[in-house]
Amino acid sequence: MSIEDFRNTKTHRSGGPPPRPQSEAGEFDSVVLGIPYQIEAKIGRGGMGTVYRARQEVPNRLVALKLISGGRLDQEFQLRFKSEYEVLALMNHPNVAAVYDVGLTNSGESYFTMEYVPDSCNILEYCQGGNLSISERMNLFLQVCRGVMHAHQHAVIHRDLKPANILVHGGDPLVKIIDFGIAKQLESNELMHYQTRQGDLVGTPAYMSPEQLAGGKVLVDTRSDIYALGLILYQLATDLPPFDRKSMANMTYDACLRHFREVGPEPARERNATVSADLDAVIGKALAKDVEKRYATVEAFAADVQNILENRPVSARPRGFFYLAGKFLRRNRFRFVFSAACGAMLLAAFGLQWLHRQHQFARESAESLNDLMEAVQWTPNPNFISQGKELAALRQLEKDLNWPGREDRLKAKTHNTLGEVYFQLDQADFAIVHFKKALESDVGALDEHKTPVRIDYHLNLSRAYRAKGEVERAIAQARAAKKLIDNPAVTVQEAVVNVHLAAALSQSEEGAFEAENLLIRAIDVLRAVEGETHDDFLLGVGCLADLYQRQRKYSRAEVYYRIVLEKRPLVEGLSSPPLLSAQNNLAFCLRRQGRFDEAEALLRQSLAIRKDAFPERHPSVVRGMDSLGRLLLVTGEFEEAAALYRQIVAHLRAKGDCSGGLKMVNHLARALWAMQDYEGALAVLKDMLARCEGAANPDQRSLRTANILGQYQLECGMPRQALVTAFPFIAADDVQAPKKRLHVSRYIEARAFYEIGASDIALDLFYRLAAELTGDPMAEDELALRVHAYISLAQFAEGDRSGLPILQAYLAKIDAAENPKLVREIVQLLDNPPEPKF
Incomplete structure (x- = not known):
């Protein structure tokens, strides 16, 4: 008796379902099973059942039919099997085996049919049988990555990636990923009743990530698939299993699981000397035990594999x-x-x-x-x-x-190169110096289109001025570049110049209309001539998205940002600055449309990419943390926001970055204040102001931080301290700051005098400030509204009650969350008017 016969007999005797009816040929009879497929042959057996080659009559095609083993048909398993079909049905990708149908046999057993892959074998057997080189194996592996990327884009993780689930067929090899039988839908929390029970171990242990093996409440996300992909690439590169089976032969099952979870495989290069240092580093990064140290996405992993094939640098080194x-x-x-x-x-x-x-x-x-x-x-x-x-x-x-001669083609080109390097180092001032020298040294050289090379120098100079916020100079340089185009046939270069000109114009209100027209025409030209994956086209699309965002046309901006996010990785990879910037800007647009969950998911993904590509304290990582922190402040997740900004502020303090520290400490104080940690908020603001005292440029950010501190001090009942905080900035003649911020400081000064009882001084200050503020205080200007409300209160303190009638109108307009003390005072005054103070 065979083992299968023994199992069927044992199951039948124990009261389980009887053996499946078979035809005379020994195969399962499709008529008896009651399924619309003619079973031809058994082609394999997996963890969930047996796979057969079968023929479907309508349409006429061969399929792979998977039939669940009868001994495991509890209700939960049927639901999980149905989930497998529903997940796979979402997929439509050449590297993922398609699913056609799902159903039940006459005996109540589940089955489903999927794409039949003829003349195929698993990827490891294919590579070994064909004696493929490491480069050829990596090209096959990239197909695997593309299939997994498609799954992840549908919020699905495979959770059982291994060579046996990756088939290859055809002379021009095509990869097909099969068996998403234990895939988990990341966005289907409401369907958890047919997902894996908490603590269940589902998958192939030797190819499972440490967090999968840990079970319990440990998060399993797309990076678990990245770990499995790392193990597959390891095996393709070395022709050896990641873990030495001989050394594990005498281990218990639990000991094996612990070994897989805690002990990583030996470096690939130690097991195969032909593995390059780059490939070894890439595999090592994918196999990091700490999930945060792995690649953030399969795209990033695949990009590094492609870089190895093209002899380009990898991010893992x-x-x-x-x-x-x-x-x-x-x-x-x-x-x-x-x-x-x-x-x-x-x-x-x-x-x-x-x-x-x-x-x-x-x-x-x-x-x-x-x-x-x-x-x-x-x-x-x-x-x-x-x-x-x-x-x-x-x-x-x-x-x-400084070699002899001023005008020199090579000298101009080298100054331009140095300017570009400085620009990448965020040193715009030095970049401007060299771009100017490039223009001074240029001898009128022409490029392959017979147009002056100095056009590029003008555009680079315009870009550097834009980075510094010097809009008029940026516009002037872009217009100078445009004047140099005298060849009407060179439409592409004219389009590129128009993109740069529009980028500068869009930063000024009066130039927005011209910028939009320039960009729309330029994008059409660049799309037709260069295609949608060309850097110039994507630059124009990004500029148009930025323009719409500044105009608060967030839905329009979203459309163009999504084009950048779709196409930019194909040009520069996931960690390119334009892509990361587009992610942040798109998240801002989503936030403005009230789509906070989408914005948060995008910013978390962006931050993961930044951490994956750059060191911990790199400016790009700091920008990503700041963007996520700002959103968390809006959505009320103050504790996480405070934790992010504590890290940023500590880093900027250590770096001695006064300006950046002032900007970030404001956000930290806001989070602490919202958490009712008033002392903490005051302390961090005071500390940063003290550190920046005497800095070369106390500038706008010092004033903004002082304003925040002063207002918090007022809310805490500390008017004298608020007066001390505000006065130095009001008295200083050299502070270059927007009038609005100086108005806030003067408001703090006037309110502080009012609260210490000097209502006559306060009233005089409020009158002067009201004269400087323009517009209707009852319309949109919140500061003007507060000033006029306090004027009425101060008048009342002086014995003049004429302002009381309008306080009721002010009360309906003032933001109670931003001005709780003022609102309380107005309410108390209106409910129970006190006697005058003097």
Whole structure:
């Protein structure tokens, strides 16, 4: 008797369902089973049942029919099986096996049919049988990633990725992912009754992530699939299972699970010396036990695999300059030979001393620098930035650019290159210096379109001025570039210039209409000529989205931001600054439309990508934390917001960034105040103001922070302290700040005098401030509303009750949440008018 016969007999004797009826040929009879398929052969067996090749009559096609084992047919399992079908039915991707049908046999057993993959074998067998190279295996693996990406975009994780569930067929190999039988729908909390019970261990332990193996309440998300993909890539790269089966042969089942959970596989390079350091690092990152240290998304993982194939830098390794340069040389080894002089220049340019000072050497060095920077698509090493090494090296290079002659094509190009490097280092002032020198040194060189190269220098200068907020200068430089286009056939370059001009115009109210028209025309040209994945097209789309956002046309802006999010990763990857910026801006638009959950999910994804791509204290990570923190303040999640801003403020304090620290401490204080930690809010504001006292530019942010502190002090019943806080900024003649912020300081001063009983002084200050404020106080100006309300209160304190009738009108307009003390005082006065104070 076979084991299967024994199991069927045992089940029947124990009262379970009888053995399935079989045909004379030994296969299950589809007529007896009551299913509209003709079963032809058994092709496999999985964890949930047996798989058969079957033929469907209408339409006429071969399918893979999966029939659940009779001994496991409890209600929960049937529901889970139905869930498998519903999840797979969402999929429509060439690398995911399609699902056709689901149903029950006459005996009540579940089955479903899926796409039949002929002449296929699992991915590991395919690679080993064909003796594929590591590069060929990585190309197959990228197909796997694309299928998993599709699943994740439908909020589905596979949770049982392994070589056996990845089939390959065809001479031009096509990957098909099968068996989403234990997939979990991330967004189906209401359907948890047919999801895996809490604590159940579902999947193949050797390919499960540590958090899956832990069970219980540990979060299992898309990064669990990334861990499994890392194990698959490990096996493809080494031809060995990730875990040594011999060393585990004598372990108990629980010990094996603990080993999988706590002990990672040996580095791939130690088991196969042909594995490159880049591939080893990429696999290691995917297999990080700490889920936060893995790739944030499958897209990021796949991007690094593609980078290895193209000899480009990977995010899993430190992106030092020499690592980037080495990648460049390997990509271009047949067309680019580094001279000894150029090598000396590169060493000197990034931290070492120059070996020569000859004029010719400087020219050769500059030429090599331009070629290298352009080909590497260089991005600064964040670790070097924090130490200032790259900036110091660039200063040294600048000194050696002073070869004889002012107008020089190579000198102009090199100044432009240095300007671009400084711009990437967020050093707009230095970038402007070099872009100007590029224009001064230009000798009228033409590009391949016979248009002046100086057009690019003007556009770069415009971009740098935009970054500094100098809008008029940015517009002027973009218009200067446009005047240089005298070849009407060069429509693409004109479109690019129009994008830059529009980007500058859109930052001014009067230029918005012209900017929109320029961008719409430019986008049409760039889409037709360059396509939707070209950087120029995406630059124009992003600018138009930004314009609509400034105009508060949030639904329009959303459409264009989503184009950037869809197409930009195909150009630069997930961690490109334009993509990260578009994510934040789209989240802002969603927030303004009241779609807070969508905005929060997007910002959390963006922050995960930033943390994945950059060091912990990189400016991009800080920006991501700030964006998420601002949303959390709006949605009332104050504790998490406070935790984020504590980290940011601590980092900026250590960095000595006074301006950034003032900006962020305001948000931290707001969160603490909302949590009713009034002392904490006052303390962090005072501390940051004290740290920034005597800074070169106390500027607007110091004034804003002082205003917040002063208003909190007033609300805490500390008018004298508020007066001390506000007075230095009111008295200073050199504070360059918007009038509105100075008005707030003067309001704090007047209100402080009012609350300490000096109503005559307060009334005089309020009158003067009211004269400076314009507009109807009963309309939109909240500050004017408060000033006039306090004028009425102060008049009453002086014995003049003429202002009382309008206090009732003010009360209906004043924001009680922002001005609780004023509202209480007006209500008390109206309910029980007291005698005059004097």
